[in-house]
Amino acid sequence: PDVPILATPPTIELTGILFRDSLKIMNSPEREADIPLYNEIQVERVLENFVPIQFNESRTIDDFTITPYQAGHILGAAMFHIATHEGNVLISGDYSIGSQRTVGTAHKPSLSVDLLISEATYGERLHEERFAAETRFIEQVKDIFTREGKILVPSFAIGRAQEILLILKKALRDGRLPPIPVYVDGMVKSVCNVYSSYENYVTKALVHEIRSNRHPFWNELIKPVETASRRNEILQGGPCLIVASSGMLNGGASMFYATRLLNDERNAVLLTGYQDEESPGSALLNLTSTHVEAKNITLCGEEYAVKASVHTFGLSAHADRMEMAGFIDSLRPKTVLLVHGSNDARESLKKSLRCKDSINGFDGLVMERTFGVKNEVDTYDSLELPQESDLERIRAILGPPASLPVKGSRIADMWFGTRVKPQDIEKLICRLIDLGLVRRDDEKCNLLWILTPSESKNFPDEAKNAQRVKTENFKGKILEYCMKMNLAPPVTEWRIDGGFHCAKMILIIGGSQYQSNTQKAAERSVAEQLAAEELLAFCNSRDSSEIGDAIYVSEKDAEILKSANPKGKLLEYCTKNNLQLPQFQFRVLHTDWCCRTSLEKDLQQVISKWYQSKSKTTAQQAAAEEILNRFKNEYKCKDVKPGFVTDNLNCSPEISDNETRLSSTESNLTGKTDSSQNEKDSRLTLNVLKQRGYIVDFGYSAAEQEGPSHAPVFTVKAWVKLPDDSLIESSMEEGKTKKQAERNAARAVVELISNL
Helix, strand or coil, rough: CCCCCEHHHHHHHHHHHHHHHHHHHCCCCHHHHCCCCCCCHHHHHHHHCEEEEECCEEEECCCEEEEEEEECCHHHHHHHEEEEEEEEECCCCCCCCCCCCCCCCCCCCCCCCCCCHHHHHHHHCCCCHHHHHHHHHHHHHHHHCCCCCCEEEECCCCHHHHHHHHHHHHHHHHHHCCCCCCEECCCCHHHHCCCCCCCCCHHHHHHHHHHHHHCCCCCCCCCCECCCHHHHHHHHHEEEEEEEECCCEEEEEEEEHHHCCCCCCEEEEECCCCCCCCCCHHHHHHHCCCCCCCEEEEEECEEEECEEEECCCCCCCEEEEEHHHHHHHHCCEEEEEEEECCCCHHHHHHHCCCCCCCEEECCCCCCCCCCCCCCCCCCCCCCCCCHHHHHHHHHHHCCCCCCCCEEEHHHHHHHHCCCCHHHHHHHHHHHHHCCEEEEEECCCCCCEEECCCCCCCCHHHHHHHHHHHHHHHHHHHHHHHHCCCCCCCCCEEEEEEEEEEEEEEEEEEEEEEECCCCCECCCCCHHHHHHHHHHHHHHHHHHHHHHHHCCCCHHHHHHHHHHHCCHHHHHHHHHHHCCCCCCCEEEEECCCEEEEEEECCCCCEEECCCCCCCCHHHHHHHHHHHHHHHHHHHCCCCCCCCHHHHHHHHHHHCCCHHHHHHHHHHHHHHHCCCCCHHHHHHHHHHHHHHCCCCEEEEEECCCEEEEECCCEEEECCEEEECCCCCCEECCCCCEEEHHHHHHHHHHHHHHHCCCC
């Protein structure tokens, strides 16, 4: 009872789920007459004896050195290599060659193998190409959903169900499937929750799903079934897909759904895994090959009519005959013992092997082999491998994380300073994985991906800083600054320094060059963000020093300015008095616009204060209003209410003697009169703007006439071409005459220009 049980951490957690599920089944009312094989106390005692061991971690017990390797079958599945003085044994368990969506491919041990005990589940078959099988699966789902049927996918709770969910999730995301509801039921639910805790045991793509979403398998369309009443709601609802355990229909939620879905020809059952010849799933498969019209199957002791269609797909987590033969031959074992498969499968695989001493195992077999006594047991202790104190040196050798993996042999050459044996390369790779610096490629275990600080647990400060700058997005902010200030985007200079990308960002402002200090980070994007942060801080400091204490325009004052339109009135005032048009100077302070206005009159330069607002137009209007108030003895802005610029300038909006002379100009921009002077002023404004280069050209569309001949209505549209070749058009304006319509259109387009 106290014997230690070595297993990987995810295997230990999954075993607990399986034990407790079996207890629930053994104690169910349907099994009342059966004596349970074990009880809860016994289960807890067994679980207490588990000892966690990581992939590639060696443990020595007496004269045995035990090392687990990734098997690629399901989460945490391991091959165990046992090294002794009398020979080395590798027990493969179930394994898969080629990456799945959840776990990577099996890893070949670096230590020699004398006796290999290998599975032979698919020793007589070749699998369908994985991509083709997935494509066929998706097309079948789409076809059944189109005919408004329900789809049941019985799945093994560990591995297969998660593969199916990721296939569906990607197809839904890519638009290859319509938005079909997917429900997950049975033990599959609790198993799905385990994957998030074991990033080092899953594929790089699944790590991304874990970190990018609240749950790696659930989303708005894929949801777990939480209650028994929810099952009935699903069955009474519309078309959907149900992923449920068990995979062979010999119990669990999948049997519940099968008894209710098989009698409808619109529905379908999609089988994606191995079916034991005595299982209901196998019986269902056999029915599809018969030509009997009335097809029936026995489930839970009752007979059910089978009208639903049944389809199979090769999404196995086992290696096929060719993959197993290649893997076994690459290990060059002296003896191979084939187990776990039918006799035909074992015999077929045996004939495919290069090893002459291949044995078809069976119950009760006793075998004895002598491989020669070894003076030393193969271990990982004979080389000087990297330690935690070597992190900076090994980071310099690895270089920064890149978009391509690096060969383990290349890293070994640099670390050891010479060519080494394959087993020594493997030892170094395992050590680098233990240090949290790399992870193996999902397809080729000799290729390594260098981990970023956020993927490794060794550099928490770097990871925290990386998350900060990515969230703030300083690069986006500096690009926005350049766009607002009409500047060319900054240029980034790059170099690599050991394990870091180095970035220096350069920006040209007014002919002067400004640059950040060189910023270093393991991730290229983070180094660029850090450089952008420093450059943006300099720009804000520079503009803040020039601007000083800007007057902030509140939302209430912004509405007043929008209604009064002081910029338009200032432009009209300058045109009427034959003055140079005002100059508007802009700066960007953090995310706000700042503006000040200057105007030359009587050889004197009048300059406003700086005004700050979220809106460029609002800041511009506020600066224009101040200039108008400076000339209050000549012009009165009747539409500008006291309390904003008048308060800031400590002046009052008194009416001047010249107000009458300029009233027609003001009325022209506000659209409150309809005099001939308005028509002249609007045309004059456009002419002056063209002469001074603020616009390239202007004109009017051909007048359209409506209504009776004695009371016609003319409609005209005015247009203006700006220096950047863009066009501004007014709305269609009406008038009793063509001239009146053109006048109204000119007034409208002047208002549009004044709001730019």
